[in-house]
Amino acid sequence: xxxxxxxxxxxxxxxxxxxxxxxxxxxxxxxxxxxxxxxxxxxxxxxxxxxxxxxxxxxxxxxxxxxxxxxxxxxxxxxxxxxxxxxxxxxxxxxxxxxxxxxxxxxxxxxxxxxxxxxxxxxxxxxxxxxxxxxxxxxxxxxxxxxxxxxxxxxxxxxxxxxxxxxxxxxxxxxxxxxxxxxxxxxxxxxxxxxxxxxxxxxxxxxxxxxxxxxxxxxxxxxxxxxxxxxxxxxxxxxxxxxxxxxxxxxxxxxxxxxxxxxxxxxxxxxxxxxxxxxxxxxxxxxx
Amino acid sequence: xxxxxxxxxxxxxxxxxxxxxxxxxxxxxxxxxxxxxxxxxxxxxxxxxxxxxxxxxxxxxxxxxxxxxxxxxxxxxxxxxxxxxxxxxxxxxxxxxxxxxxxxxxxxxxxxxxxxxxxxxxxxxxxxxxxxxxxxxxxxxxxxxxxxxxxxxxxxxxxxxxxxxxxxxxxxxxxxxxxxxxxxxxxxxxxxxxxxxxxxxxxxxxxxxxxxxxxxxxxxxxxxxxxxxxxxxxxxxxxxxxxxxxxxxxxxxxxxxxxxxxxxxxxxxx
Numbered sequence: 001x002x003x004x005x006x007x008x009x010x011x012x013x014x015x016x017x018x019x020x021x022x023x024x025x026x027x028x029x030x031x032x033x034x035x036x037x038x039x040x041x042x043x044x045x046x047x048x049x050x051x052x053x054x055x056x057x058x059x060x061x062x063x064x065x066x067x068x069x070x071x072x073x074x075x076x077x078x079x080x081x082x083x084x085x086x087x088x089x090x091x092x093x094x095x096x097x098x099x100x101x102x103x104x105x106x107x108x109x110x111x112x113x114x115x116x117x118x119x120x121x122x123x124x125x126x127x128x129x130x131x132x133x134x135x136x137x138x139x140x141x142x143x144x145x146x147x148x149x150x151x152x153x154x155x156x157x158x159x160x161x162x163x164x165x166x167x168x169x170x171x172x173x174x175x176x177x178x179x180x181x182x183x184x185x186x187x188x189x190x191x192x193x194x195x196x197x198x199x200x201x202x203x204x205x206x207x208x209x210x211x212x213x214x215x216x217x218x219x220x221x222x223x224x225x226x227x228x229x230x231x232x233x234x235x236x237x238x239x240x241x242x243x244x245x246x247x248x249x250x251x252x253x254x255x256x257x258x259x260x261x262x263x264x265x266x267x268x269x270x271x272x273x274x275x276x277x278x279x280x281x282x283x284x285x286x287x288x
Numbered sequence: 289x290x291x292x293x294x295x296x297x298x299x300x301x302x303x304x305x306x307x308x309x310x311x312x313x314x315x316x317x318x319x320x321x322x323x324x325x326x327x328x329x330x331x332x333x334x335x336x337x338x339x340x341x342x343x344x345x346x347x348x349x350x351x352x353x354x355x356x357x358x359x360x361x362x363x364x365x366x367x368x369x370x371x372x373x374x375x376x377x378x379x380x381x382x383x384x385x386x387x388x389x390x391x392x393x394x395x396x397x398x399x400x401x402x403x404x405x406x407x408x409x410x411x412x413x414x415x416x417x418x419x420x421x422x423x424x425x426x427x428x429x430x431x432x433x434x435x436x437x438x439x440x441x442x443x444x445x446x447x448x449x450x451x452x453x454x455x456x457x458x459x460x461x462x463x464x465x466x467x468x469x470x471x472x473x474x475x476x477x478x479x480x481x482x483x484x485x486x487x488x489x490x491x492x493x494x495x496x497x498x499x500x501x502x503x504x505x506x507x508x509x510x511x512x513x514x515x516x517x518x519x520x521x522x523x524x525x526x527x528x529x530x531x532x533x534x535x536x537x538x539x540x541x542x543x544x545x546x547x548x549x550x551x552x553x554x555x556x557x558x
Contacts, residue, residue, distance in 0.1 A: 080373030082359060172370040200336070200367030202374060269333045269374065286374055288336055288367075 028184050032247025041184045046132060048241045049093070049182075053134035055236040056094055062231055068096075071280050075177060075206045076100040078284060083124055085172040088196060090161045090189075091179020092128045093135025095142055097206075098154060101126055101175075105153075123152070127166070129159045162188040166196045173197075177206040181252045190265035197287040203267055209274070209281035210254040216277050224249070255281050337375065339365050341385040345427075352430045353379050353437055380443045383434045387450045390423045391457065398461045410512040412462045414505055417482055420454070421489060421504075425497070431490050455479050473522060481507045 028038050036044060052059065060068045076097065081087065081104045089098045105124050130136050136156050143149055143156075159165050161176070161183050174193045183189045193203050211217045224246040232242030253261065255272050258281075263270045267285035274281050344361025351357040355378055359369035375381045397419060398404070404412045424431055438447035455478045485504045492500045523545060 078373070079370075080355075082355075082369055082373075085370065172368045198368040198370075200362060200369070200371035202370045284374070286333065286371060288333060 027186060027251065027253070030248075030251050032244040032251065034247075038184060042131075044244075045182045045184075048244055049132045050134045051238050052236055052241050053093070053132070053138050056135070056138065057096075059232065059236055059242075062235060063228055067276065071206060071275055071282075072096050072100055072177060074275065075175060075204055075282055076104055078282060079173055079175065079202065079204055081105045081124075081173070086125045086127075086170060087173040087175070088127045088129060088164075088166065088171045090129045090164075090174065090176045090193075091131070091182065092175070092177065093130040093132060093139050095128055095139035095154075097175055097177050098126050098128045098139075099142070099146070102148070102151075102153060125155060126153055127155045127157055127171075129157045129161070129164065131158070131160050133158055162192060164192045164196055168195050169198045171196045171198060172201050173204070174201065175204045175206070178208065180205055180207055181248050186253075186258075187261060187265065190262060190267075194265045194267065194287055199288060201287050203262070203283075203285045203287065205258075205262075205283045207252065207258075207281060207283070208249040209252070209258075209278055211278040213277045220279060255283075259283060336365075336367060336371065337381075338385065340367060340371060341382055342389070344382055345386060345389075348382070348427055348430055353382050353434050355379065358382055377443065379437050380440070380446070383437050384443075384446055384450065386427075386434070387447070387454075390420060391450070391454055393423060394420050394454075395457060395461075404461070404463075409462055410508050413458065413478065413481070414501075414508045416458050416461055417485060417504060417508075418501055420458075420482075421486060421500070422497075424486075424489070428490055431486075435487070451479065451482075455482065458482075477511050481511055 028041065029035055031041055031044050049056075064071075079087075079101065081101045083105050085105070087098075087101055089101070092098050102124075128136070128139060130139070136158060140149070140156055143151070143154060148154055157165070161179065162185055174197055176189075176193075180186060180189060197203065211220050228246050229239045229243045232245075233239040236242070252258070255274065255278070259270050259272055262283060262285050266287065268288045270283065270285040272281050272283040340358065340362045342361075343364040344358045346364070347357040347360040351360065355372055358372045358375070358378075358381075362369045362371055372378070377384075394416070398416075402415070402419065404415065407415065427434070437443060452475065455475050458478060459474055481504070484507055485500060488503050489497065489500045492503075494500075
């Protein structure tokens with residue numbers, strides 16, 4: 001398995017008003033390839049995740065051949081978590097990213113290297129926010145399995161990415177892995193991310209994205225539209241949800257466009273890195 | 289590299305924190321400071337990074353050239369320590385920033401009237417290297433760590449470039465007087481003097497580093513022992529194939545000669 005990564009810097013904020021407004025509107029009213037009313041999209045997405053919650057993790061493994069673990073490792077690596085940080089993982093339902101951050105901060109090696117400094121005695125807080133209570137329950141269960149049920153560092157919160165219940169300038173880090181695609185109004189989620197981050201705080205988004213490489217693109221499309229819904233049927237007993245998933249990936253803005261949107265929300269140093277030729281992209285930015 | 293240090297001529301060590309902190313923090317929150325409205329509404333990432341790195345230097349003697357020092361620096365500046373995660377080369381960024389600041393400081397000192405007129409070239413070189421090395425005195429306990437960071441293969445291109453620039457500037461300030469000695473030879477000779485003194489310094493515990501300055505004077509004298517050192521440097525430059533314009537045959541001859549004549553030579557590579 002080969003991982004290709006291309007990192008590109010996105011410094012300017014060229015905004016073409018008409019086309020961006022149109023495409024945002026189209027994201028808000030699209031449920032995969034179907035057209036739906038804006039108010040309904042949230043409910044429909046909610047249904048999808050209620051249905052898939054219990055087999056979410058297995059399906060991730062099957063669909064990506066286990067690669068999703070490596071992608072999440074890379075995301076957390078880029079974040080460089082530190083002790084005493086306040087972190088928010090949005091749409092992090094089953095806790096994959098949150099557990100990795102927790103481990104990174106508390107690993108034995110880290111603790112040994114840590115110098116005694118007044119500020120690092122602050123407690124690390126990792127908030128896991130998800131709009132869907134079923135996903136959160138799966139996450140809490142996994143925490144209990146790891147013996148972290150009563151650990152104060154991990155806090156499970158039900159909430160909407162477009163209207164977070166956290167204070168302004170309260171978070172050192174914000175991650176959203178495979179979640180922003182499902183949000184009705186992307187720009188609202190980005191604005192909320194900007195609001196809750198402290199100065200110097202980092203925004204990191206891991207998401208399925210667009211592949212442009214000629215032959216590989218066709219292979220990927222074939223895999224997405226022929227294989228994945230069938231796997232969904234077979235393993236989770238739910239073809240429609242996985243059909244929605246692959247369609248929503250195609251409808252999501254491409255890397256450069258999404259980078260513009262992040263910059264418009266006010267972020268600086270917007271960059272993205274393609275993994276596996278663009279199947280997945282990690283966008284990162286800083287609030288200054 | 290934007291330098292925002294204001295140092296009186298009498299001070300010979302770099303104290304970035306105490307001089308710039310007051311200026312920096314006030315400018316980010318109000319519009320009535322000397323920097324005016326430029327910082328609002330968006331502080332550039334590079335500027336923030338430079339501010340964080342400058343503030344981090346204060347923590348280096350205690351925490352070393354590490355992420356912890358940079359995170360402490362970011363807290364001083366009022367920025368989340370998360371920002372350190374976005375620096376591409378982590379510790380190397382801190383060391384490189386320090387090297388740049390020192391070079392800038394050296395140039396400022398020269399411009400603002402470091403007395404070089406009455407000195408002969410060898411004394412000028414001695415003085416300039418001394419001024420530059422004195423900037424490292426507060427960090428001397430952690431300097432070996434900085435050297436090892438600079439020696440990592442990943443960081444070598446940048447550290448080499450910074451040192452080459454330093455040596456260039458020193459020659460330029462010396463007045464680059466006489467001779468047709470090859471440009472590479474001059475760089476190499478001075479680079480050698482600087483590096484050996486720099487490596488000697490952390491081992492020196494004489495008062496005010498007296499032994500280091502004596503060592504430095506000795507090396508400079510050797511280098512200026514013209515006949516001997518030009519020849520040595522030429523042979524050395526030949527060894528590394530640097531522009532002395534000889535053919536491969538000549539190069540091999542040079543290597544042979546160097547191996548047989550070089551005894552207690554003092555030129556070391558950089």
